[in-house]
Amino acid sequence: MSESTEAAVVERARKTAAAAELVVVKAGTNSLTDESSHLDPARIDKLVDDVQDLRAAGKAVIVVSSGAVGAGIGRMQLSADDLQTQQALSTIGQSRLMRAYTESFDRYETTVAQILISEDDLRVPPRFANLRQTIEQLVAWDVVPIINENDALATAELRIGDNDMIAAGVTVGVEADLLVTLTDVDGVFTQNPREEPTAERVPAVTTQYTDVEQMVAASSREEFGGMLTKIRGARDVAEAGVPAIITACAAPEVLARVATAEPVGTIFVPTTLLV
Secondary structure, eight states: OOHHHHHHHHHHHHHHHHTOSEEEEEEOGGGTBOTTSOBOHHHHHHHHHHHHHHHHTTOEEEEEEOOHHHHHHHHHTOOOOSHHHHHHHHHHHHHHHHHHHHHHHHTTTOOEEEEEEOHHHHHSHHHHHHHHHHHHHHHHTTOEEEEEEOTTTOSTTOSTTHHHHHHHHHHHHTTOSEEEEEESSSSEESSOTTTOTTOOEEOEESSOHHHHHHHHHHHOOOSSOTHHHHHHHHHHHHHTTOOEEEEETTSTTHHHHHTTTOOOSEEEOOGGGOO
16 A cells, blocks of 8 residues: 555544544543542543533543542552452442542533443343443433443453453444544554653554554563553454544543544554555
């Protein structure tokens, strides 16, 4: 693919993302908590403000939110070194997380709904059919579904990044038009931008999935999750014909800019635009 052709395809992908009617927004723990793992009202309000920008543009939004374990750690001031402790802390953090979301969305007189799921809810057809029907009804009522993994009952799934794959599964399963993954860095970089000042942002991923995954894996210190699972989730979505964007939660009016086709973060071009 020539540079001019690729540039045109990327621009089409941005316009496709901007035209999305149903958007899945995934927010990670670092987008919602401060350095001591306490829920940060300013960060939550920022996320909600951005979601409301999409809703004001006539789009429906589903939020996939991490943060329950982190909020529990902040509340109890305990370390979460084992699965049992993580599960117990998640039950404390989840209630606080939903209260924070409810209070923030109340500023816009917007109702939210909590949905706790496991990977089986995405993989087992009858269970997913029920999940999809619930989500569709909530969206029809103009309610914002807030989905999180059911950490209290999770076993092997309770790993960093699992919600990235849940967000991808929900996006494809409910036939959403766009996935935006918000994180603490502005997209995919050639190296770890926190450690390497020469790291460069990758503005778009078209067909170079393997190269990007290998590049990120080489600079990642996390055994599970992190940027690598965000890339894999975005790839799953793009291969299903839906654009996906990884970008910074702290970027000003980030979702409003997505809705106007402005280049932000890293966009994964749907494979349907590459043929």
